[in-house]
Amino acid sequence: MEPKILVTGATGTIGSFVVDLLKDKKANFVAMVRNQEKAKPFKEKGIKTVVADFSKPALLERALEGIHKIFLLSVTSPEAPALQASLVEKAFEARVQHIVKVSVRGADPNANFNIGRWHGETEEVIRKSLISYTFLQPHSFLQNLLFDAQSIREEGKIYSMQGDGQIPMVDARDIASVAVKALLEPGHEKASYVLTGPQSISYHDIAREFSVALDKDVEYIKQSTEEGISAMLEAGMPRWLADDMAYLNTRYANNEDSDVSPVIEKVLGTKAHNLVDFIQDYIHIFK
Template sequence: MPETVLVTGAAGTIGQHLVRLLVNDGCDVRATVRSEAAAAKMAGLGANPVFADFEDRESLAGALNDVGAAVLITPAHEKADLYARCFIDAARRAALKRLIRVSALKAAADGPTENTRLHACTERYLEASGLPHVILRPHLFMQNLLISVQSLAADGTFSFSMGDGRMGMIDTRDIAQCAARCVLSDEHLGRTFELTGPQSLSWHDAAKVLSEVLARPVSYVPVDPQQQFKSLCEFGVDPWMAGVLRDYGTAYSAGWGNYTTEAVAEITGRPATGFRQFASDVIAPLVRNTGE
């Protein structure tokens, strides 16, 4: 009988890829959802949707009933540490065999963003829980570029607040594959991995690759982190999230993300996906369809 694996945040960027992989591996996948639309999406991917809320102890207990392993993905939110702690407590009560935590890049108590610091708190709590676990810390998502498909199609430009900083950005499909491997095996229990792509690139470097892949000029237009913060707040973005994006932009601009690791290859047995491949697979079809 296949092991039942629970995935939280299953409708997100990493979660959807992960659900597909686990279903294809023959797992009985249970996915937490909070809306009928998300439930329908998960059912369409072959998972069993279950309504649960991180702050609802009873719903977490139900979601974890008879589950062997879980992947814990929480949203970027000022209550993310609370959400994760509630889930970890429920997982302890359920005697979970393996918990894979998708954390944050270089999680540390003295990190440059509130998100970095909250994930560090969660990691310490998980380590103290006694649960068998693996911690995955992914770098900046290549998929963040998806928010710029419209501008890429319209005038060949995109903007972020990372300045000229170089970053070991990663394809979220690789994060999902790492999580899938870890959740189905005891091999990496007790370890923490910094997940990156194969190269450290600036967004200017990425623009050059996009120009070649799209066969049209593409340029990156840097935005000042503080100006971005003000603009996002004016557009109604939650100030906490706007502040996190500002602080990440400042850190990346200063070189904080300029590194790569071999963690993806160690876990999956193959090299991490390069930006050119990502651009060809994901961005190019969307830009072409948008421009039609």
């Protein structure tokens, strides 16, 4: 029998691409959603769903019945390590064979930022669980630029704390494609994949490419760390996340996380999407 896959985070950025790719490949999978309302769009496309939640053990146990592989995606939060540890325990009891987990570049139980530490703790739990795994450790997503759509549209400006530094931002569509390979094909067991875009880019590059694509001036406004933190807190971001963003952006500004990883091209056999591809494909949102 073809192994059955549970897709968590199915309504999210990466998860929705994973679901579409698995559907195209006619894979045996079920999308986990948190309520019936969220199940509707999947059902309309003929995709099987199961209602469950990381924080609801009984529902989770039921969702894991008959599952062989999991695409594991959790929002980052202080509760995430405990919730995922509990899922891993239940997955082991349900005889799940493989977990493909979305983690983060720099994940480590001793990392200096919360997101890296929390993902690192979960990776450690999975490593010790005897379930096979593939850890996807992406860099910052190109899709994060969607948060800048309003200022690009309304002010012709893009703001960042990244100074003149460069990072190889990665397209969530490529992360999903690698996840699907790891779910459907052998050869990705016990692998940790650092996933980046094909070249390092700065916010000067980002502003320039938006200016070209939109045929208007898009100006890059450099924020100090204090200005960046204030703006994030004002927008309702929790303090721990604003602090993580400030920490990471200081590293980015100093080109400490600028290395390009070859993994996407190696695993997919095609080039990773770059900034220009992303802008072209999402241009309607920035107009």
